[in-house]
Amino acid sequence: MILIGLGANKSHPEYGPPLETLTVAIREIGKRFLIRRQSSWYRSAPVPMSDQPWFVNGVIAIETELALGNLLGELHEIEGKFGRERKEKWGARVLDLDILVYHDLVTDNQDQTAGPVAPHPRVQERAFVLAPLAEIASEWRHPLNGLGAAESLQSLPEQQEFEILPSLETSR
Numbered sequence: 001m002i003l004i005g006l007g008a009n010k011s012h013p014e015y016g017p018p019l020e021t022l023t024v025a026i027r028e029i030g031k032r033f034l035i036r037r038q039s040s041w042y043r044s045a046p047v048p049m050s051d052q053p054w055f056v057n058g059v060i061a062i063e064t065e066l067a068l069g070n071l072l073g074e075l076h077e078i079e080g081k082f083g084r085e086r087k088e089k090w091g092a093r094v095l096d097l098d099i100l101v102y103h104d105l106v107t108d109n110q111d112q113t114a115g116p117v118a119p120h121p122r123v124q125e126r127a128f129v130l131a132p133l134a135e136i137a138s139e140w141r142h143p144l145n146g147l148g149a150a151e152s153l154q155s156l157p158e159q160q161e162f163e164i165l166p167s168l169e170t171s172r
Contacts, residue, residue: 069115072099099116
């Protein structure tokens with residue numbers, strides 16, 4: 001199972017607000033990879049807390065034969081196509097694509113500045129990741145602590161606010 005987290009909290013000059021931009025990003029990802037499942041979209045407060053706009057987040061399950069590093073390269077290429085600039089850690093962004101889970105792989109490297117990491121080092125700490133992950137991959141267990149997404153979500157502090165958004169089709 002390969003799980004990718006998607007997020008945005010800045011409007012794209014061509015595609016519009018984050019929800020619409022993420023919808024276009026899903027189509028772009030679908031041109032390169034087989035998308036098996038897609039979560040609902042979630043609106044969430046930035047983590048760590050800041051005065052930047054709230055994010056729209058979701059998770060997809062994909063299939064690919066690409067190695068972890070090559071997959072990361074493809075995702076960064078897609079982000080670049082959407083104008084993503086990596087200037088500030090945890091800053092506002094037009095598109096963020098993260099490899100959350102790459103099968104059951106646990107990399108020795110856990111420093112994202114030193115190359116690809118699996119699983120994502122903070123997957124078990126973020127409500128905006130765990131809620132959509134639990135929605136589409138309830139069978140998933142963290143390879144290091146053995147907990148499922150729903151169990152991890154219940155153990156988080158309550159200050160990580162999020163809500164499920166209506167789909168674009170039902171909101172128009």
